[in-house]
Amino acid sequence: GIGLNRQKSVTYGNRGMTLEEDINISNQYYLTNDIAVIHKKPTPVQIVNVDYPKRSAAKITEAYFKKASTTDYNGLYKGKYIDFEAKETRHRSSLPLKNFHGHQVAHMKNVQKHSGICFIIVKFSSDGDIFLLDAGILVEYWDLQHQGGRKSIPKAEVVRRGHSIPSGYLPRIDYLKVLNDVYL
Amino acid sequence: GIGLNRQKSVTYGNRGMTLEEDINISNQYYLTNDIAVIHKKPTPVQIVNVDYPKRSAAKITEAYFKKASTTDYNGLYKGKYIDFEAKETRHRSSLPLKNFHGHQVAHMKNVQKHSGICFIIVKFSSDGDIFLLDAGILVEYWDLQHQGGRKSIPKAEVVRRGHSIPSGYLPRIDYLKVLNDVYL
Ligand SMILES: [Mg+2]
Ligand SMILES: [Mg+2]
Numbered sequence: 588g589i590g591l592n593r594q595k596s597v598t599y600g601n602r603g604m605t606l607e608e609d610i611n612i613s614n615q616y617y618l619t620n621d622i623a624v625i626h627k628k629p630t631p632v633q634i635v636n637v638d639y640p641k642r643s644a645a646k647i648t649e650a651y652f653k654k655a656s657t658t659d660y661n662g663l664y665k666g667k668y669i670d671f672e673a674k675e676t677r678h679r680s681s682l683p684l685k686n687f688h689g690h691q692v693a694h695m696k697n698v699q700k701h702s703g704i705c706f707i708i709v710k711f712s713s714d715g716d717i718f719l720l721d722a723g724i725l726v727e728y729w730d731l732q733h734q735g736g737r738k739s740i741p742k743a744e745v746v747r748r749g750h751s752i753p754s755g756y757l758p759r760i761d762y763l764k765v766l767n768d769v770y771l
Numbered sequence: 772g773i774g775l776n777r778q779k780s781v782t783y784g785n786r787g788m789t790l791e792e793d794i795n796i797s798n799q800y801y802l803t804n805d806i807a808v809i810h811k812k813p814t815p816v817q818i819v820n821v822d823y824p825k826r827s828a829a830k831i832t833e834a835y836f837k838k839a840s841t842t843d844y845n846g847l848y849k850g851k852y853i854d855f856e857a858k859e860t861r862h863r864s865s866l867p868l869k870n871f872h873g874h875q876v877a878h879m880k881n882v883q884k885h886s887g888i889c890f891i892i893v894k895f896s897s898d899g900d901i902f903l904l905d906a907g908i909l910v911e912y913w914d915l916q917h918q919g920g921r922k923s924i925p926k927a928e929v930v931r932r933g934h935s936i937p938s939g940y941l942p943r944i945d946y947l948k949v950l951n952d953v954y955l
Pocket of ligand 1: 659672673674
């Protein structure tokens with residue numbers, strides 16, 4: 588009955604969307620409202636075998652996930668090239684560097700070297716806090732870990748050097764507002 | 772023996788690389804030499820079923836090709852957002868518009884509206900000629916076809932309003948040289 592439905596929808600609301608879903612919906616909002624053109628890249632897949640049945644669509648029957656060589660998202664905002672990676676962590680007090688691959692970090696360095704705007708969006712799922720952190724800070728920690736540095740970025744550092752992204756209704760995660768303040 | 776090997780390599784040389792392979796190699800050259808950061812997006816795939824065997828990699832056992840909602844390539848050159856689609860046609864005297872999807876053309880319009888650099892690279896495989904054509908011209912023909920216009924862009928128009936891309940050794944297809952002359 589009604590009670591059950593209400594409870595279901597509360598449960599659904601509590602579950603929360605993933606960070607990626609929220610960002611995709613925000614990007615759709617930005618696109619529809621002519622604010623920015625930012626898309627998630629397709630998941631990279633190594634296709635090994637495809638069947639071509641008569642009279643129906645080609646069917647991939649064997650494929651494997653590949654490591655991404657770039658970041659999840661890129662696009663265009665106010666004439667600028669934008670590039671970022673989204674990461675959600677259950678860790679309460681740090682973002683482990685093992686959430687990134689060497690190729691991704693190298694890509695971020697390249698983007699910054701070529702004057703693109705590059706950052707990460709981090710969500711601490713324990714409390715729902717979301718931050719925008721410049722890719723340069725990730726690169727700093729990434730490089731230091733190979734010289735005996737720590738294997739994660741402390742949340743305190745993300746709070747201090749990053750920028751809190753308020754979450755709202757439309758867009759859900761208004762990271763372009765933060766970009767405006769920080770980069771533009 | 773040697774004769775056979777030589778013949779094989781000649782055959783391989785004659786076969787020719789696809790336009791996409793040539794562009795990917797050129798992009799790798801641009802990246803390695805710190806000229807630009809431009810990548811092909813992964814092929815979009817709708818994943819329906821995945822097996823997770825013990826002690827080995829997740830295997831996708833059912834998936835289908837999806838229509839791309841954007842273009843094949845994007846990235847960053849001299850601080851500018853670059854976005855393009857590559858198309859090869861066997862038609863001798865025109866590029867049929869059915870090589871494009873409505874979503875792709877809409878995406879190209881959006882990129883140009885937001886001050887990105889957007890174009891197509893067309894290869895006429897009958898004679899190997901390669902051109903860079905501003906996306907605005909594709910959009911023109913795309914929109915006109917729905918008002919009784921023709922369903923293809925004449926090669927003569929590509930020659931007149933586009934820009935020939937010389938092919939060489941490294942990079943194979945130096946489209947950034949043309950970009951320099953036309954857009955920057
Ligand atoms: Mg991610
Ligand atoms: Mg293509």
